[in-house]
Amino acid sequence: MEHKHSEKKMNVRLKIWRQEGPKTPGKFEEFSLSDILTDMSFLEMLDVLNEKLIHEGKRPVEYESDCREGICGTCSLMISGQAHGPNRGATTCQLYMRSFDNNELITIEPWRAKSFPVIRDLVTDRSSFDRIISAGGYVSVKTGPHADANAILVAKDLSDRAMDAAACIGCGACVAACPNASASLFTSAKITQFALLPQGHPERSRRAIRMVDQMDKEGFGSCSNLQECEAACPKKISIQNITIMKQEYLKAAIAADFRAGMGSADGGA
Numbered sequence: 001m002e003h004k005h006s007e008k009k010m011n012v013r014l015k016i017w018r019q020e021g022p023k024t025p026g027k028f029e030e031f032s033l034s035d036i037l038t039d040m041s042f043l044e045m046l047d048v049l050n051e052k053l054i055h056e057g058k059r060p061v062e063y064e065s066d067c068r069e070g071i072c073g074t075c076s077l078m079i080s081g082q083a084h085g086p087n088r089g090a091t092t093c094q095l096y097m098r099s100f101d102n103n104e105l106i107t108i109e110p111w112r113a114k115s116f117p118v119i120r121d122l123v124t125d126r127s128s129f130d131r132i133i134s135a136g137g138y139v140s141v142k143t144g145p146h147a148d149a150n151a152i153l154v155a156k157d158l159s160d161r162a163m164d165a166a167a168c169i170g171c172g173a174c175v176a177a178c179p180n181a182s183a184s185l186f187t188s189a190k191i192t193q194f195a196l197l198p199q200g201h202p203e204r205s206r207r208a209i210r211m212v213d214q215m216d217k218e219g220f221g222s223c224s225n226l227q228e229c230e231a232a233c234p235k236k237i238s239i240q241n242i243t244i245m246k247q248e249y250l251k252a253a254i255a256a257d258f259r260a261g262m263g264s265a266d267g268g269a
């Protein structure tokens with residue numbers, strides 16, 4: 001990553017969204033920090049802020065993190081209007097202060113989406129994603145001895161594409177970046193990772209219908225192909241997955257209609 005300036009330390013001005021709880025109105029609060037190391041991570045800088053606030057007897061800023069290495073998807077912040085900050089293909093925890101200018105005013109907000117309600121400050125409730133997964137984002141397996149690794153052959157290009165889709169970490173940046181707050185990129189990645197592999201085929205129709213229906217039930221908006229999701233995604237999940245999701249859903253819906261038609265024809269016979 002390129003250094004914007006040569007100083008080892010910098011001053012930071014922060015404008016952070018503060019909100020006591022889901023039902024209370026929030027507002028921005030401004031803070032400033034001096035002598036922040038330019039090689040400090042963004043989350044370490046927030047840790048420094050919170051230590052200062054605690055020292056002053058004030059309530060620290062609530063934000064989430066876990067792995068701090070780009071794999072868990074919890075560190076979801078809107079930073080100066082960009083999901084996960086200014087760097088492409090990186091999560092908030094992979095962002096370093098050297099990506100900002102000295103004295104730059106940095107605005108930090110939670111994800112803004114009806115289906116991700118704010119719990120407190122920068123923490124949102126993203127359990128809507130969990131419910132989409134519960135609706136069908138799995139492959140049912142019988143327990144017992146595992147099969148030989150080469151028992152089911154998978155073409156290399158399909159396994160590569162499935163692995164690319166499986167890289168989604170469920171962070172929600174795609175929803176936050178989308179003007180419609182659509183969860184299509186997330187849901188499509190989770191559908192595609194199974195749809196492309198033979199192990200995912202037995203449940204593919206049920207999976208597509210249930211996950212897309214759950215996405216709609218959770219109140220996410222629809223996809224109008226603006227591609228903001230792909231640009232914001234720290235794992236560079238491709239919007240081609242959305243095309244696959246639409247195909248999977250359409251095939252499943254037609255098959256369901258056909259079966260229903262056969263059922264009524266049988267019933268009438």
Ligand code: SF4
Pocket residue numbers: 167168169170171172173174175185186189229232233234235236237
């Ligand atoms: S598709 Fe990308 S932006 Fe959306 S939840 Fe997955 S990793 Fe995050």
Ligand code: FES
Pocket residue numbers: 064065066067068069070071072073074075091092093094
């Ligand atoms: S803390 Fe896990 S991805 Fe950032």
